[in-house]
Amino acid sequence: MVSTVLIPVLIISAIGAVLAAILVIAEHFIANYGPCKININDKRQLEVQGGKDLLSMLREEKIFIPSACGGRGTCGLCKLKAIVGAGPLLPTEEPFLDEEEKATNVRLSCQVKVRNDLQIEIPAELFNIREYQCKCAEIMDLTYDTKQFRFELLEPATIDYIPGQFVQFLSPVYDKSSEEVYRAYSISSDPVEKNIIELIIRLVPGGICTTYCFEYLRVGDEVKLNGPYGEFRLTETDAPIIFVAGGSGMAPIKCLLHQMKNTNSQRTARYFFGANTVKDISHYKLMKQFEADLPGFTYIPVVSDPAEGEEWTGETGLVTEALMENVKNTTECEAYLCGSPGMITAVIKVLTELGMDEAKIFYDKFE
Template identity: 45%
Template sequence: MDFSLTPLLVVTGISVALALVIVIVEKLIIKAGPVTLKLNDAEPKEIEGGGSLLGALKDEGVLVPSACGGRGSCGMCKVKVFEGGGKILATEAPHLTEEERGENVRLSCQIKVRENLVVEVPTELLDIEEYEVLVTGAEPLNHDTMRVTLTFGEGVEFSFRAGQYVQLETPIYDGLPAPTQRAYSIASPPQEKSSIDLIIRRVKRGVATTFVHDLIEVDDELTLSGPYGDFYLRDTPAEAIFIAGGSGLAPFEAILADMAAHKNEKNVTLIFGAVNGDDLYDLDKMRGYEETIPNFRFVPALSSPREEERWEGEVGLVTDVAGRLFESMEGMEGYLCGGPGMIDACIEAMTERGIREEEIFYDKFS
């Protein structure tokens, strides 16, 4: 080894280390002050750095959907970031397709605002508003599911498409650090504009659902934003299968009420899946739609009915029940709502039976 090079290597090493420190400090601290945000076609605007892009957009009145409240698990807070977003993080990677990466799509909740940003959000998000609502009803539907009615302020008309969802903010309780935002599908008809119903199932130790099931009271004031989402009934002649699991019935309640209001003649079968009879609700209401919607069939199905229930309806997983009802699903549309496991299994079963993946629409309750 040539020892004359040693001091040079040491100096170079120290310089590289110092440069790294400077870059890190610059990234973490210095650029956490004011930065500019250029949003869609608007002029760049100075904003405070340091928080998440999701929060910065909210401060600018742009309410990007964030069903998991910014934890990087729902993948719904996507926006395009052309400058200033840094590298794609490991938390974002599973939610981004190759095509989305090519189009600079990022999860806004995962991006820290540290440098000047150039961002594009879908224009429809610019119309989404935040509302103060009053809890005017909180009624148990079964052992773990509740219907909550939220009424808008005087004179407010909340317009939405049947199948869409809102983001409900539940307040701080039990020492939580901040309010919590979660997505809930609207269960009431779009013809009703002064209030909405949500159907909320308890999740063990879930932050928002514990509030709703244990603490909510009539006359509570809450905040929500919306409407969000593109889960709605397509206006096509194709026959449709709806599959709902648990509180996944919520958007279908809105869609069916809307179909009844318009005497929609689309051929529709709704399979409502549950474990046993204790998990079902609103059966009479759903059966009633067989009388008021011209070509509608309702099929409740239990995967493990108890003997004493003497259940005479369909038995099995919703995928098996759908397979028994439709040997071929070619040319049909699928609409799915419920937990991720059910949705993934249904997509697989439906594509195997001939439904094209583009004709399957879903809201995953992740």
Template identity: 30%
Template sequence: MAYTVKLEPSGKQFEVEPGQSILDAAMHHGVNLPYGCRNGACGDCKGKLVSGQVDYGQYKPTAMSEEERAQGSALFCQAQPQSDLVIEAYEIDDARKAEVRRLPCRVHEARKLTHDIMEVSLKLPSAERLQYLAGQYIEVILKDGRRRAFSIANTPLHDELLTVHIRYVPGGEFTEHVFEHLKPKEIWNFEGPLGDFYLRDSDRPAILVAGGTGLGPIKAILETAFEEGVERDFHLFFGVRAQRDLYLTELLDQWQQEHANFRWTPALSDPTEEDTHWTGDTGYIHDVLPRYYGDLSGHEGYLAGPPPMVDAASETLKQLGVDKDRLFSDAFTYSTE
């Protein structure tokens, strides 16, 4: 049977299924408790057991001492309820509360999503996990100290690997390496999580606007929302130049079929001769938005992509009634250095 966990001081409650840890259940219910390794080795998820019984699971003595356990502590990444519980821990409900860390990782896999977009999966050391909010980004640190920022494109609910979408930049030293010379198990160093682009706790319908690899962080946001059972409405507008620049369309179509609160609209700003059979929208995405909405009062806007697109679409959303304080964006720039 499932047990109910009440979190203090927030008063939030969530259900924990048999065989599920408190931390895992909390994450799947949109409650962001702190954690580090998720395997009982670091102690970052340690909190107080106010009432109830748990199976403490397997953990290292360095993560929690017997004295701490006797005083009511538990590692929520390992502890499984054996009754209804009241626990005490703080939530990471703001990107500023997440610990920024510098970590090594290995390239696990790379696959082309389009002619000029590569998805790279990164694996952290076995005793490490990165806690982040869907929509945040990391900075890859090059050997000479230069940095390249990439949004995390997968949900933190499944953080065994971190995936990033990297667009090829002609003459770009780093992207040239990624597309031409990348090797499996290559070691990268990065810092993160960074940024304050994440889904706010709200019931407002959300308009999401992605340009190019701006789909990455918005994919992570949507993927997390669907797993958490968020019921607010989402409408994604995905703007690219030509049809060959669209990617993950099968996944977006699948989500549209599976989730009644989601739909997506692609648009081509510069169709090629190969796009003669295109029947969808054409034009810049900020010109497409008013074709679907005349009044967006009471909505929120989330925008990710090239700065000109983000700026233009933000202005359009404000003209359609979205309050400027309800607009959240992540504008990308590309370096050729």
């Protein structure tokens, strides 16, 4: 009786064990794509072990493709041309690619798995992107939820970047995050300080990287950055400038103002900084110093909801309202915006209604 029950159980168990073993062996051999060659721009060839996504493979080879989401396929920044070998376009890539890009084999490198030889094209300037080993030299509270971090470059010891560009910060594994992730932050430093990268970071509740920076990172700790990236920069014209920023969006504008001061710029510039309360305004003294140093510069902080007891004699209301009130003729102007998507969309609408050509509005949306 016992054997009639036990024998089938044993047989089924044995079959299960054999199938599991087959699966393990199959995974080892089938998912092992072996050595693959990646031909870059017909000029350089990498030999890699297949199996990972293209973005991380290139990163391991010290070729850094811009990415703000750490390879999760959510930012759409890590585009490159995959001429041969990338396989079919994935549904996760489609929302980020227009028809022309699809027709010319543009892909998101984080979504392309290296399974065979590949031929890719990347912009030549990306070869200049380097990884920097840095030491956290200073952490300064700017507001209740925003800090300024200064990193001293160790290796390489200096960096060249165009004011307005951003870097990627590597948030290491720590007890609230089991994986390394990269996040993009605009450089806020004075560009003459070639051995310093300064970032202004606002705490994101539950954010992997900002939690690391706010709760774990200490002065003296070593971290990694790579960059510089991005097209946000001042044009080489004399057009009057309208800067608009909110929150940590002040970072690239601060860097541009340092640049203007260093180059003795005579351009007229008005800087509308949107804050919810007076406590959200930081670097007020520095901005006033820029006003003294730059003959055509005016700083206009705008507070939407001054709290009770806060003495505020400056502009009140939304930054869009301040623009409508203060900006009359925009036809000759250029605008440089950095802040939340909601604010940028609203500012673009106001500026175009005021007559500004949309092609002269440059922005660094928080996306």
